[in-house]
Amino acid sequence: MIVMKFGGSSVADAERIRHVASIIKTYADKKPVVVLSAMGDTTDHLLEAADLAVTGKVDISRIEKLHKDTAEALEIPFTDAAALLGELKMVLTGISMLRELTKRTRDYLVSFGERLSVRMAAAYLNTIGLPARFYDAWDVGIVSDSNFMAAELLDDVWQTIPAALNGYRNGSVSEIPVVTGFIAKDPSGYITTLGRGGSDLTATVIGAAMAAEEVQTWKDVDGILTADPRVVSDAHPVPEVTYEEAAELAYFGAQVLHPRSMMPCRKSGTPVRVKNSYNMTSPGSIIVENHAGPVAAVRAITAVKHVTLIDIVSTRMLGASGFLAHIFNQFLKWNISIDVIATSEVSVSLTVNTKADLSGLLADVQKVAATECKTGKAIVTVICDTARASSIIADGFAALARERINVQMISKGASKVNISMICDDSEADTVVRTLHAAYFGKNGDTAK
Secondary structure (H helix, E strand, C coil), X not given: XXXXXXXXXXXXXXXXXXXXXXXXHHCHHHCEEEEECCCCCHHHHHHHHHXXXXXXXXXXXXXXXXXHHHHHHHCCCCHHHHHHHHHHHHHHXXXXXXXXCCHHHHHHHHHHHHHHHHHHHHHHHHHCCCCEEEECHHHHCCEECCCCCCCCECCCHHHHHHHHHHHHHHCCCCCEEEEECCEEECCCCCEEECCCCHHHHHHXXXXXXXXXXXXXXXXXXXXXXXXXXXXXCCCCECCEEEHHHHHHHHHCXXXXXXXXXXXXXXHHCCCEEEEECCCCCCCCEEEECCCCCCCCCEEEEEEEEEEEEEEEECHHHCCCCCHHHHHHHHHHHCCCCEEEEEECCCEEEEEEEXXXXXXXXXXXXCCCCEEEEEEEEEEEEEEECHHHHHHHHHHHHHHHHHCCCCCCEEECCCCCCEEEEEEEHHHHHHHHHHHHHHHHCCCCCCCC
């Protein structure tokens, strides 16, 4: 058994659904479980319809047209989708009457995107000779808590998913399950959404609970790349990364699975493979717990732009205990997350999201330390084997020196898989290209 997850762009219209169906057909002998997102921009259109309903107007014309046109192009029945669209209109009518949208109602509303998607795809698979059955996530045992808009899965899923899908695994049920991603139900039967990485999480928890051969997440690139191909033209796939490396890549901006979505597979040891839906012959990148053999020192380079660098200095606290504790308590008080940090006896330099409101935090910190904020910064992260940090840093910084780029902060600490540095936003792409050439170019040898 394998699990195959396709995002919204992969099922955006009739042509894309046909292509996804051809991929599924190629893997039919591996007993695939298919997990789908909503078609194209349907989720955004649902949220726009909700905002409109709060003002008293009900309009699902764009959503209805997309799915109706798709059904006609695929020559599939529209009955199941039509029933859901009728239900959607009733929900929006209720919102328009109350002029109110609660988190619980929002999750119910957003769920229609995935629910429509699986009905369309399953119907088409049946027409091309692949028996398939659509499932809403709760029908295959996906249960969550009641934290609407950001629900967490319950431990029950490790029993409820196998109970629902064992028939398919043992052959007593032949239809390919086509399952909604991103959504669940709480113990009271209310629909929830799983937040960031929710569709990937649906796929990985099914794969982990069913002890699948692997979970495949299909994207539009040949796996996990050494850098963003929009920045580095000769970026190439990384054949294998660990869960820890993939989590760091995702955290620092790469389009990889969200770290929380990898947790079920990490628990069970189920591999996750990132594949390209436009290039089926590419093996993609596999995410595993540990590397199978010798690996390059540097795996990939990624960047996050638009961050704020905060420098905190207090000579009054020289030798005093509790300085860092006091500083970090202020970040906790104001619920502001720190990304990268470097410290000394009397100073702390760290980065935070520029969108955060820092006024209260800075007022508190400035009571005990001089504070300077610098916006327009970027974090460039090298995913690597930090046991070889000296040569990695030496080669990278030598290349940056030749470009006359001086990084403003460097962090290498608890993580054994990354070295991060801070530069100006305007320099970020150049830094990534320069480091990539140093590590992966024809004259680079650190990555070997």
